[in-house]
Amino acid sequence: MIKVLNVAEKPSVAKSVATILSRNQLRVRDGRSRYNKIFEFNYSINGQQCHMLVTSVTGHLMEVEFEDRFRKWHSCDPADLYTAPVRKYVPEDKLDIKRTLEEEARRCHWLVLWLDCDREGENIAFEVMEVCKGVNRNLTIRRARFSALIERDIHEAAQNLIAPNQWFSDAVDARQEIDLRIGASFTRFQTMLLRDRFVIDSAQDDRNLVLSYGPCQFPTLGFVVERYWEIQSHEPEEFWTINCTHRSDEGLASFSWMRGHLFDYTSSVILYEMCVEEPTATVTKVQQQEKLKYPPYPLSTIELEKRASRYFRMSSEQTMKVAEDLYQAGFISYPRTETDSFSSRTDLHTIVQEHQEHPVWGSYAQRLLDPGAGLWRNPSNGGHDDKAHPPIHPTKFSAGESRWSQDHHVVHFLILVSTCAWQSFFSFWSNLVIMALNEFLKFSYSHFLQRLYELVVRHFLACVSQPAVGAETVVEIDIAGERFSASGRVILAKNYLDVYRFESWGDSMIPTHVQGQQFIPATLTLDSGVTRPPPLLSEADLLSCMDKAGIGTDATMHDHIKKLLDRFYVTKDANTRFSPTNLGEALVMGYDDMGYELWKPNLRSLMEYDMKEVSVGNKSKAEVLATCLQQMKACFLDAKVNKVKLLEAMAIFFNRSDRSNGDDSSALGENVRPCGLCQEANMVLKKNRDGNFMVGCSGFPQCRNAVWLPGPVLEATITNNICNSCTPGPVYLIQFKFRQLEIPPGFNVNHLGCIGGCDETLRQLIEICGTGSRVQARGRPPTTTPSNGPPTTTPSNPQRSNSRQAPCIYCYQTGHASTDCPSRISATRHVQSHGMNQQNGESSIPCSTCGTPCVLRTANTANNRGRKFYSCSSQACNFFVWEDSLNNGSAPRSAPRQNISSSASNPSRRGGRGRGVQNAGRAGDVTFVSATGEPISGRRCFVCGDPSHFANACPSRGS
DNA sequence: GCAAGGTC
Missing domain, CATH: 1.10.290.10 (Topoisomerase I, domain 4)
Structure with a gap:
């Protein structure tokens, strides 16, 4: 009788396979490993009588590791880990299983592999083969392919044994080796670079801290950081919407504007006024249809x-x-x-x-x-x-x-x-x-x-249940050409919702309406709200991101999330939402500043693509290993050269440690010009702890003279060129490189600039982008204060100092709502009281933020070319106001608006209707109309306040 | 001391 050794990936599968094949007529005995039993019975394969032994491994039997001489962290340059020899071996805790396999394989004729039918399973099959062939070269080796642990599948698999798939296994070998080499090299590099140079407060003992890098954990961290930056950079934007209600005997129906909302106040007011003037609503459509809510898919x-x-x-x-x-x-x-x-x-x-x-x-x-x-x-x-x-x-x-x-x-x-x-x-x-x-x-x-x-x-x-059934009614109405809709739903059958208490589907009644019906709304209001940033990523969101990007597997995703928590890269709040720690943010920021996407999922996706190619035979393992490792080594060497970026990013969040040998100071600090204020020291180029560039007097803190540079500056290098016009000189020109995505169209990424006051480009960029947009986008207040901090002669950008509190959308100050913004009042008042000469650059109006005189300038951006604005002449102050907004009395704006926006298609504009009630008053007093359609009181122009006309006919707006 | 992938 042929003796067959059957090996499954885990004990439970061995038991199921044995139970099914033997029809539960089997003997069980222990192997050397306490978990991996051996089941014995007789079975016929293709008419051949066999004595079957079924046992198991517990996942991978082997691990891949560097050879001993490369295993100590200081044994080699981490770059050597891209070429250091690796070996596959059975670790200590799997030796029992290996011995069982060897003992049983010696006595068997066939080896049948019942590993899971995926790439990892195929690789484990080859590990088992290696061990068994090591003791019995004459083994006949076959693979059982099954799709479920059910009787028919298992018997079919046993009768249709196939050959193992080398390509599948090769793909996993390649993945293992690449993961090890990348992970170990970057982990050793960044740990040894940063751990001793900074006081990393999250760690109990930062000497033993490991700053790991992994091709799965880093993209996962990237998701958390990216969302956090998205929130930090969100600029609240006010929008307006018209709402209307209709009261009948059956109750109240609330209609919402089918335009959604508009970001332009005047347009909204004009449309609203049209509705108020002709408030009769006509029902244009009544649609009733059955809606189904389906139960979820089976559970993965x-x-x-x-x-x-x-x-x-x-x-x-x-x-x-x-x-x-x-x-x-x-x-x-x-x-x-x-x-x-x-x-x-x-x-x-x-x-x-x-x-x-x-x-x-x-x-x-x-x-x-x-x-x-x-x-x-x-x-x-x-x-x-x-x-x-x-x-x-x-x-x-x-x-x-x-x-x-x-x-x-x-x-x-x-x-x-x-x-x-x-x-x-x-x-x-x-x-x-x-x-x-x-x-x-x-x-x-x-x-x-x-x-x-x-x-x-x-x-x-x-x-296994029927979907829930509801009857949905949608009513659309028309008021003065504007369309509104309301909907209601009645649940007809809850079906699966009766048992799936975790989901709900609410009833909402809507009074009966008929097509052609006309009515006067009970209320017709112009409401406002502000856009809000998306929330922090929840654990479910994070899992979705990982799943979508192919980061990790179903069995390992939770491990990667836990690793981020264990490494102090992220924290999780009570609502299961993740924020990056300073450490996590600094690491991502460092690599981001290098220009690498090591923290994005693309790298893993590319690797996965190559693995797929290996598994279908389009590429060889050696070929993929060679190209991938060559690219990664080049990337690693580049990262080593640019390590100053990592150090700078860490310096934003952490104090330098005493253990630091200080050999990584940045190349900044060169003289730009003599200081015109103290006339004693020089102005030097600096990068402050928030990551922003500035030129400050080296006599700080005695002299607090400072020139802040535009937020989008990525790099700044002092050249030998001297400005011909600025005094006191010499003023050395600086070669700037801006972040492409942060500067308006029309500006060049590279710019040779002067900080002496003559440079129009720098001035415009500061006016439009501010001096700290990058930090607004990503920074948080540092936890520590270095002793050599930069000069702070001027009020810093208020958003920077309080990035978590929503600032006023007009002046970016915190502490008051946008509706109460003093800048709106003072800017108007200043224009009127000073009788300003509206020529470019000529004005004595004091800035409402810092008191420095404002100048009238002309915008040169794609969206606002030719439009005039007042801006504070202090380079350190962000205040500016569009000239036309002062003339018509509407709010000053800091950025070009989009007139109509689809909230559904633009995630940054998702938002609630936070202040609808308060702001209804901004639309004059006309928020209600009487039953006869007459406004109740106080009709007046919303732009100038004159009761004799509406805004669409306001003379102040011209044509 | 490092990765990610299996698993008890």
Whole structure:
């Protein structure tokens, strides 16, 4: 009889395969590893009688590592790690499994590999082959390919054995080697570069701190930082919208403007006035239709993690731990699966039947099985199948509640561990306190088990249920050519929502309307709101980002998130939302400033693409390894050359350490000109701790003379060229490089500029972009204050000093609302009282922010070419106001507006209607119309306040 | 001391 050694990827699969093939007629014995049993039985393969031994590994049997002489961190230059020899070996904790395989393989004729049918599984198959062939060269080796652990598939796989796929395995070999080389080189490089140079306050002992870099963890960090910067750089923008209500016997209907909202106040007012003048509403459309809300797809790992985070605020790591325990105890199926569709051969009814007796959802399960109820529906297909595991579903009934804490060994194990730990650390505590804590732990953990089990069961029952049905009514009306709509919904059948309590679908009544009907609105208001930034990334958002970009696998995503927390790169708040720490932000900022996208997902995506090419035979492993490692080594060497960028970014957030040898000071600090204020020292080029460039007197703090440079400056280098016109000289010209995306169209990225006052380009850029837009976009107040800080003669940009508080949208000051902005009043007042000569550059109007005289200038940007504005003559002050906005009395603006914006298509403009009620008053007193259509009181022009006309006819606006 | 991928 042929002896066949069968090896599965994990003990559970070995058990399932053996049970199915033997029809449960098998013997079990121990191997050398306590987890990996050996099952024995007889079975016929293609008519050949076989004695089957089925055992398992636990995932990868081998690891890839550098040879010993490269393993110490100081043993070599990290750049050498791109070429240092690596080896694959069986680590200490897997030697038991290796010995079992060797012992059994010696006695067998065939080796059949039952590893998971994905690339990693194929690679593990080759690891198993290597070990087995090492002791028995005559083995016949075959691969079993199965798509689910169900009877038909497993028997089919056993009768149709194939050859292992070398390409699949090669792809994984390449990935492992690339991950190791990139990860180890960058981790050693940035740890050794930064750890001793800065006081990194997040770490208890920063001498042992590891600043790891990994091709998965860094893009994950990148997602968190990018969202954080997006929030920091968000500029609130005020918008206006018209709302209207209609009261009838059946109740109140609220109509919203089908334009959404406009960002232009005057346009909004004109449209609003047209509505007020002819307020009769005509119903143009009444549409009624049936709407379905579908149940979710069957549950994959990522969906389980996302939903547990959303519904229970469990971290993905917690979820996977609890799911693993539920799986080990037999309550749910294998929890690491990409599959979100059930095989047609899965017996779904039997799973539902098991739950008929449940005290809470049992009656729902009964209704599902009752053909007369019509509740059953075959689950939809989510389109993913890992060919190894079914979607996560319940496999054993539990009534839950009190039984969890009694019958689950995990809880007892945890309690044991915790008791030992607490007793050893806090031996002075009374037993009573320890018991109380244990009870709490027992309760919390059983609570998690219970909630996750409930989610898996309810999700499964929802999947096999009919969608919820609603009747939706949409009513559209027309007022003076403007269209408004309102909608209502009545739930006709809740169906799956009866069991899936985590989702809701609200009823909202709308009174009956008929086409052609006319009415006078109960209210017609012009409301305003401001755009708001998107929220910080939640754990579910982060998982979605990773999933979409292909960062990590279903089984490892939670590990990458946990790694960021462990490395102090990010923190998570009570709402499961992530913010970068100073450390995380500084690292991303450093690489960003180098111009590398090492913190973006593209690198991993490219690697994944190459792996795919290897796995289908289009490229060889050697070819991909060579090109990828060559590129990464070049990138690494470049990063070493540009390490000053990392140091500068770190310096923004952290104090230099005493251990620092100080050899990395930036090349800044050269003289630009003699200081005209103190006439003693020189002005020098500096980059301050917020990352902004400035030229300050080296006599600081005695002399506080300073010239701030535009926010978009990326690089600034002093040249030998001298300005011909500025005094006192010599004033050396500076070669600037601006960040392309931050300067308006029409400006060059490269600019040879003078800080002496003659440079129109610099002046315009400061007026338009400010001196700290980069920091507004990414910075936060530093936690420490270096002793050699830059001069601060002038008020710094208020947004910089209080970046988390929403500033006024007109003057960027905090402490007052935009509606109460003093700059709007003072700017107008100044123009009137000083009788200004409106010629370019001639004015004595004091700036309303700092008191320095303003000058009248002409904009030269694409959007506003030729438009005039007043700006403060102090280069350190950002104040400016458009001339035309003063003339017509509307608000001064700091940036060009877009007249009409689609809030749905532009995420930066998502926003609420924060101040609708207060701002209704800005539309004059005409916020209500009477039943006869006459405005109640106080009609007047919204621009100049004259009651004799409306704004669209206001003489101050001209034609 | 470093990666990411399996798994108990």
